[in-house]
Amino acid sequence: MKKIKVYFHTLGCKVNQYDTQLMIENLLLDERFEITREMDKADVFVVNTCVVTEKAEKESKKLIRKFSSKGKVVVTGCLPEKEFPSYSNIPYLKLRDEKNIRNVILSLFGESESSLSYRENITRFYGRTRAFVKVQEGCDRFCSYCIVAYLRGKPRSRNPEEILREIRNLISNGYREIVLTGTQIGLYGYGEDKNLASLIREILKIPSDFRIRISSINPEFIDNSLIEVMKEERVCPHLNLSLQSGSDRILRLMRRQYTIAEFLEKVERFKREIKNATVTTDIIVGFPGEEEEDFKSKLEAVRKAGFIRVHIFPYSKRKGALAANFKNEVPENVIKERERILNEVVREVVKNEIGKFLGKRLIVLNEKAKSGYTENYIRVKLDKPVKMNQFYIVYLQSLKNSVVYGKIEKEFSYSSIEKGGETSKCPQLKEEKEKTSIA
Structure with a gap:
């Protein structure tokens, strides 16, 4: 028989991306399936949805409608857990039922069920x-x-x-x-x-x-x-620690389990005890009841923590969440202005923090021919194309328009650690200061 070509579209978090991979591998155990990256060649579309924000939920629903006009659709992820009556004519799988993906798709084409067991990894x-x-x-x-x-x-x-x-x-x-x-x-x-x-x-x-x-x-x-x-x-040596707010009052309303002082102490200790450590974060702007003083505290926390990247989210009311019933909603125009101000502060903080690593040698895993990420999650544009999926010791030379440029010195292997080789956390990897620049 002709193979069933399946196209996956995944929204949201890394957990969703993992779940998609698990579904793909289980489909491929059955020779009746083929995975395609070309929409126009797909027989069925699997949309792995996200509803963490209103924007993500709208995007999920938009894609379901789009793919429904092209062919058969199966919906997975968090949307079926939240609500699904409006899509009752479309097959869906709740999170703990995704192992049934093979048989759900096969039923759409009148094929017999698969007798193969479900792989768990x-x-x-x-x-x-x-x-x-x-x-x-x-x-x-x-x-x-x-x-x-x-x-x-x-x-x-x-x-x-x-x-x-x-x-x-x-x-x-x-x-x-x-x-x-x-x-x-x-x-x-x-x-x-x-x-x-x-x-x-x-x-x-x-x-x-x-x-x-x-x-x-x-x-x-x-x-x-x-x-x-x-x-x-x-x-x-990198952590993404979710800050969300710089105000203890707002953190209590959010039901977060730390104070700003505790957050900053964790960041300071992490950076103090672990060489080349960096921190990224997530911040919500416009949580109900957020006053100007709360926002100023947020800016101050960002400056003190010294993040190398900040994911900024406007508050999104989620039906079923406790805060959906909170009063004192922040006007949309105020949220947008606070986002603008926060972005300006973040740009300066990120520039200063990444600037501290110029003149250092870090270990880059290249994900493209001329770019990759250091161990502490700085994206670096390399001075020449190299083979993919290889570690390199890279000298960070300059920062221009938010892009870090680095010079490849040599290949690196973590296997050399036991043999006394050079690593970014060992003193053998000298930090000789050559000419560096920030623009």
Whole structure:
């Protein structure tokens, strides 16, 4: 028979991207399926949706309508968990039912059900040089602006052996950077005798030329054990710590579990104890009740923390979230003006923070012929094309119009660490100051 060509479109977080990869690999176990990146060749479209913001939800629904005009559609992700009566004529899979993806698609074409078992781990990451590995699912924080905890369920962690097996497979298939992710990754080991730090130590026992990156994590989970394991050479010295607000009053309304002082102390310790450490963050502008003084506190927190990147989100009311019932909504024009001001401050802070790394040698994993990311998550444009998916020691020369330029010095291997080789956290990697510039 003619193979069923499936086109995937994924919106939202790294967890969604992981779930898409898992569905792709399970489809390909059945010879009746083929994955395509060309929309006009697809027989069926799978939309893995996101509803974390109103904008993301609208985009998800827009894509469903668009693909419905082109052919058959199956909807997965968070939208089916939130609501789906308006799309009752379109097949959908709730989050825990995605393992049925094969049979749902086969039924659309009158094909017999698949008798193959469902694979629970991935072996590669379609179209990417970095591989995301989901280590846990679910959240119990219930931040007042967020509905994810209601949709994704209670925290539950994957078995360490299953995770290690998956990572070994990914490494054997050539992946050099493993990004650990989850709905709330700091809750890994929730209710069990393990945590994120102990998992990372087990991963580090795998002898190979790769490094580990931690995805977004809440500040309250940055403890002694995590700081200590992040001192290891193969753990990237970068964290995305979600700030959300610079006001303790607003943080309480958001039901965040830290104060600004605690947040800044975590950032300061991380940067002090781990060489070349950097921090990125997420900030909400215009949360209900946000006054001018709260906004000024936010600007001050950004300046003090010294982020290298900030994701700015205008507040998005989510039906079902506690804050949806809050009064004192901030006018849209005020939100836009605060976004503009915050962006200006962020640009200066980012410029200053990245400028501190000019004249240093860092380890870049190139994801394109002439660009890649350092271990501390600075994107660098390289001075010459090199082979893909390789580590290089790169001298950071200049910063122009928000672009960092670097000079490749030589290839690098994390496998050389045990042999006394040069690394960015070791003093052997000299930081000789050559001519650098910021523009």
